[in-house]
Amino acid sequence: MPEIPTDRTPPVRRFRCLALLSFAAVLLPFTLMLSGGLAAPAAADPPVLELPVDCAMGERCFVQNYVDHDPGPGRRDYACGRLSYDGHGGTDIRVPDHPAMRQGVAVVAAAPGIVRATRDEMDDVDMRDADPATLRNRGGGNTVILDHGDGWQTIYGHLRRGSVAVKPGERVEAGQKLGLIGLSGLTMFPHVHFELRRGSATIDPFVGPKNSGPENAGDCNAPRAPLWSAAAAAKLAYRESAGLVAGFAADPPDAEQTRRGAHREEVLGRASSSLVYWVDVMGTMAGDEARFRIVAPNGRVLSERMNVLSASNVSWFGFSGVKQPPEGWVPGSYRGVFTLVRGGKPVVELERRVEIR
Numbered sequence: 001m002p003e004i005p006t007d008r009t010p011p012v013r014r015f016r017c018l019a020l021l022s023f024a025a026v027l028l029p030f031t032l033m034l035s036g037g038l039a040a041p042a043a044a045d046p047p048v049l050e051l052p053v054d055c056a057m058g059e060r061c062f063v064q065n066y067v068d069h070d071p072g073p074g075r076r077d078y079a080c081g082r083l084s085y086d087g088h089g090g091t092d093i094r095v096p097d098h099p100a101m102r103q104g105v106a107v108v109a110a111a112p113g114i115v116r117a118t119r120d121e122m123d124d125v126d127m128r129d130a131d132p133a134t135l136r137n138r139g140g141g142n143t144v145i146l147d148h149g150d151g152w153q154t155i156y157g158h159l160r161r162g163s164v165a166v167k168p169g170e171r172v173e174a175g176q177k178l179g180l181i182g183l184s185g186l187t188m189f190p191h192v193h194f195e196l197r198r199g200s201a202t203i204d205p206f207v208g209p210k211n212s213g214p215e216n217a218g219d220c221n222a223p224r225a226p227l228w229s230a231a232a233a234a235k236l237a238y239r240e241s242a243g244l245v246a247g248f249a250a251d252p253p254d255a256e257q258t259r260r261g262a263h264r265e266e267v268l269g270r271a272s273s274s275l276v277y278w279v280d281v282m283g284t285m286a287g288d289e290a291r292f293r294i295v296a297p298n299g300r301v302l303s304e305r306m307n308v309l310s311a312s313n314v315s316w317f318g319f320s321g322v323k324q325p326p327e328g329w330v331p332g333s334y335r336g337v338f339t340l341v342r343g344g345k346p347v348v349e350l351e352r353r354v355e356i357r
Helices: 009-025 027-033 098-103 230-235 255-259
Strands: 003-005 062-065 091-094 106-108 113-118 142-149 152-159 177-180 191-198 201-203 242-249 274-284 289-295 301-308 313-323 332-342 345-356
Touching: 062 313, 142 177, 152 177, 242 332, 242 345, 255 274, 255 313, 274 289, 274 332, 274 345, 289 313, 301 313
Parallel strands: none
Antiparallel strands: 003 313, 062 091, 091 191, 106 177, 113 142, 142 152, 152 191, 191 201, 242 274, 274 313, 289 301, 289 332, 332 345
């Protein structure tokens, strides 16, 4: 069974300098766009944050990356997991794939404030396919910046082109639509980069301002004072692994083509030479067992395979298939079952069906 890791180090390294500068540099050019005459609402206390997407977390949307708390070149999220990358300063909330992005998932204001800046002209393009020069100092892609008073700001990046629904100077309320999740700027998957700042300091909303500084870097036991509302915190419960999407193909699928919408067969002909079940999973770890099973309409198990993953990956694409049996395909509904097992316990389960006629 092929294993296709997708946490590709080379492209991340190539764009790292741009990525780390992207959201810092994005503020400077935007200052020219600010509208005068409106004062930001005063806020002595940190804003209470609501969920910044109108999406069911754990079903349609997932946190792919958190703020990096590792003081060195490694990566560590607030829960001491590996859902981050070196130097990451925000929370990346993703959709499973490009088709989900094209359907439209709203990004909303996490707290009341004033729109301080917007950008809405950048194309939705995987950064591996983009000219790096077009991304310099524009790594955040299409972006909305909100001012919440007392130096507090929230940033919403990588929005879909043409989706920004607010203008500089406009007052917004928590939950008001700002745009749609997109693929603009320095990114390899559709998501919104949500970032909280006070002045020039990045604050991790999962731990609070007192525990986001360098004195607590890498301390997994530092006390937390999250800035999420109780409702948002419940929806954002930590998930170190999740099944994003799965499906069937007639041939071994390419990971990137599949993520862009290919290999989504719901019906296959009886002349198909093979039947391949594929999955895309977030947060796999070295030592995990990836188990695939394909079951015929009569309940007969046609294929059952297990692979022990050799490396940890932020995202992992894999598949397993079976060739047409000598007697041909039995017409009916075929079932694909995937289970990711960690420490003897299932942590991800995905099941899909395809008709053969």
